[in-house]
Amino acid sequence: MKALLVGEYREGKLLDSTYELVAFARELGAEASMFLVGSEQSLPRYDGTVYLADAAKHGEFNPGAHKQLLLEVIEKEKPDYVVLSHSSYGWDLAPRVALALKAAQVSEVVGVAGGSLVVPVCNAKLRRQVKPKTATTVVTLQAGAFGLPDEPAGTPVVEKVDADAAGGLEFAGYEAAEKTTVDLTKADIIVTAGRGIGKPENLEMIAQLAQALGGEYGASRPVVDAGWADHNRQVGSTGQTVSPKLYVACGVSGAIQHLAGMKKSEFVIAINTDKDAPIGEVADVLAVADVKQLVPALTEKLKAR
Amino acid sequence: MKLLVCIKQVPDMESRFKVDSAGTWYAESDLAWRMNEYDEYAVEQVVQLKEQHGGSPDITVLSIGPDRVKEMMKKALAMGCDRGVHVKDDESHRKDSFEIASIIAEFAKDKGFDVIFTGMQSQDRGSAQVGVLVAEMLGLPAVTTVVDFSFDEGAITAKRELEGGLKAIVKARTPALVTCQLGLNTPRYPTLPNIMKAKKKELLSVEVGELLKVEELLTTEKIYFPEKKGGGLILEGDVGDLADQLIKILKEKTGVLA
Numbered sequence: 001m002k003a004l005l006v007g008e009y010r011e012g013k014l015l016d017s018t019y020e021l022v023a024f025a026r027e028l029g030a031e032a033s034m035f036l037v038g039s040e041q042s043l044p045r046y047d048g049t050v051y052l053a054d055a056a057k058h059g060e061f062n063p064g065a066h067k068q069l070l071l072e073v074i075e076k077e078k079p080d081y082v083v084l085s086h087s088s089y090g091w092d093l094a095p096r097v098a099l100a101l102k103a104a105q106v107s108e109v110v111g112v113a114g115g116s117l118v119v120p121v122c123n124a125k126l127r128r129q130v131k132p133k134t135a136t137t138v139v140t141l142q143a144g145a146f147g148l149p150d151e152p153a154g155t156p157v158v159e160k161v162d163a164d165a166a167g168g169l170e171f172a173g174y175e176a177a178e179k180t181t182v183d184l185t186k187a188d189i190i191v192t193a194g195r196g197i198g199k200p201e202n203l204e205m206i207a208q209l210a211q212a213l214g215g216e217y218g219a220s221r222p223v224v225d226a227g228w229a230d231h232n233r234q235v236g237s238t239g240q241t242v243s244p245k246l247y248v249a250c251g252v253s254g255a256i257q258h259l260a261g262m263k264k265s266e267f268v269i270a271i272n273t274d275k276d277a278p279i280g281e282v283a284d285v286l287a288v289a290d291v292k293q294l295v296p297a298l299t300e301k302l303k304a305r
Numbered sequence: 306m307k308l309l310v311c312i313k314q315v316p317d318m319e320s321r322f323k324v325d326s327a328g329t330w331y332a333e334s335d336l337a338w339r340m341n342e343y344d345e346y347a348v349e350q351v352v353q354l355k356e357q358h359g360g361s362p363d364i365t366v367l368s369i370g371p372d373r374v375k376e377m378m379k380k381a382l383a384m385g386c387d388r389g390v391h392v393k394d395d396e397s398h399r400k401d402s403f404e405i406a407s408i409i410a411e412f413a414k415d416k417g418f419d420v421i422f423t424g425m426q427s428q429d430r431g432s433a434q435v436g437v438l439v440a441e442m443l444g445l446p447a448v449t450t451v452v453d454f455s456f457d458e459g460a461i462t463a464k465r466e467l468e469g470g471l472k473a474i475v476k477a478r479t480p481a482l483v484t485c486q487l488g489l490n491t492p493r494y495p496t497l498p499n500i501m502k503a504k505k506k507e508l509l510s511v512e513v514g515e516l517l518k519v520e521e522l523l524t525t526e527k528i529y530f531p532e533k534k535g536g537g538l539i540l541e542g543d544v545g546d547l548a549d550q551l552i553k554i555l556k557e558k559t560g561v562l563a
């Protein structure tokens with residue numbers, strides 16, 4: 001079995017998520033090679049062939065061109081699996097490649113069971129086992145679902161890939177996140193507000209609990225999207241990745257993208273009315289209660305100590 | 306200017322799900338249905354685009370599914386879409402992303418839409434494939450995961466959301482397709498007069514057989530609840546007691562209250 005791994009490169013650097021692709025190939029027991037639009041200055045620590053296209057020429061985000069370059073390598077390698085991260089890059093590129101190959105695509109794979117692939121359904125409340133009907137399968141992997149047991153090592157054999165590849169999009173640059181005074185990545189204690197807080201005024205009680213515990217408050221994506229909290233407070237794959245000693249998730253259901261941002265927390269307390277909420281999967285303690293009642297009660301008792 | 310927005314009806318994600326009798330999908334009984342959240346942003350964006358262009362653009366909203374999806378389509382019409390196309394399919398939940406995209410592309414191929422909008426993914430399947438596949442099938446540029454959108458003189462400028470707060474600014478000539486991310490705008494609530502007006506708008510029905518020309522590329526073997534592996538402590542009861550128990554745990558298990 002052969003796998004072609006599509007590494008990811010951003011702002012001049014290889015992303016660590018590339019090693020999750022290597023881990024997946026190991027789990028499959030597949031012979032793996034890698035495709036990367038990057039540069040020789042930032043190659044993966046990897047014992048194998050890396051088909052390298054130049055990001056300076058082809059752009060870091062140029063899906064039409066990357067698709068054509070990748071298809072050339074696929075033609076040469078004839079892999080059973082083409083493997084990408086389930087990331088903004090991966091989920092944009094994967095369907096383009098799958099359609100060109102007339103291959104099945106399985107998105108956001110979290111596991112392998114026999115010959116089939118496991119994917120989440122309904123915000124990870126359910127799981128689905130799927131089987132491709134095509135010889136080649138394009139897969140994207142959920143962030144953090146696969147990891148290497150040891151530090152990545154090795155030096156790749158580089159084979160250059162080039163072509164006159166074009167795309168229908170013009171990339172006009174990156175826009176960085178605003179610089180802010182809050183740095184959740186350095187906080188030891190984070191109390192996070194989820195959709196379950198109900199209304200913007202209730203953010204104050206979350207901030208108060210954070211203060212009573214001597215920490216910072218964070219927010220889940222819906223709370224930020226609704227404009228109740230600033231983006232720099234957002235915990236999750238599109239916000240901050242945090243690793244505090246204590247993480248208190250208040251009314252956070254635990255969408256996969258949120259879990260990806262907080263699962264390195266040492267101790268997790270979740271407060272949620274739904275006993276089956278996915279946040280329960282990563283919580284050390286799940287208090288089944290309405291945050292609007294339990295959070296003020298807890299804050300008061302903490303202050304009274 | 307002709308615009309298409311594709312929407313899907315999904316269960317409320319807070320529902321208590323059950324596995325269906327075939328063991329391959331969730332059971333439809335006892336579920337509350339709503340518009341896929343990502344698609345609400347798509348509908349809002351397309352309506353805003355019409356408003357910005359003096360009401361001349363013409364918006365078609367399309368949805369695939371059983372008759373119940375018409376209720377959700379009426380909301381999109383009340384938000385400002387001009388007409389609906391319901392692709393009637395009682396088995397839409399069994400179709401993979403490739404089949405769903407093929408149905409949409411088959412419908413759209415000769416209609417001359419300038420911009421097609423979809424959500425970036427559905428809340429139930431979450432494959433994030435359909436929008437890109439439709440674009441590729443129609444030979445259109447696709448911009449995914451859009452959090453900011455503007456249109457001017459045959460070109461779109463969009464910000465796509467990457468990881469860790471970073472965004473990429475991308476431009477494309479129309480016709481083009483965009484997939485919408487949460488937070489792109491603030492979806493409106495339909496007003497009562499607009500709900501009344503929506504009842505008079507055209508809602509065309511098309512049998513799925515007329516548009517589906519391909520076969521599935523993957524099959525679902527089974528669907529199941531993940532094993533509870535967390536093994537975390539679950540506390541229930543009176544709020545005051547819960548607060549006391551949490552303080553005890555904080556003292557014993559964390560260094561936070563030392």
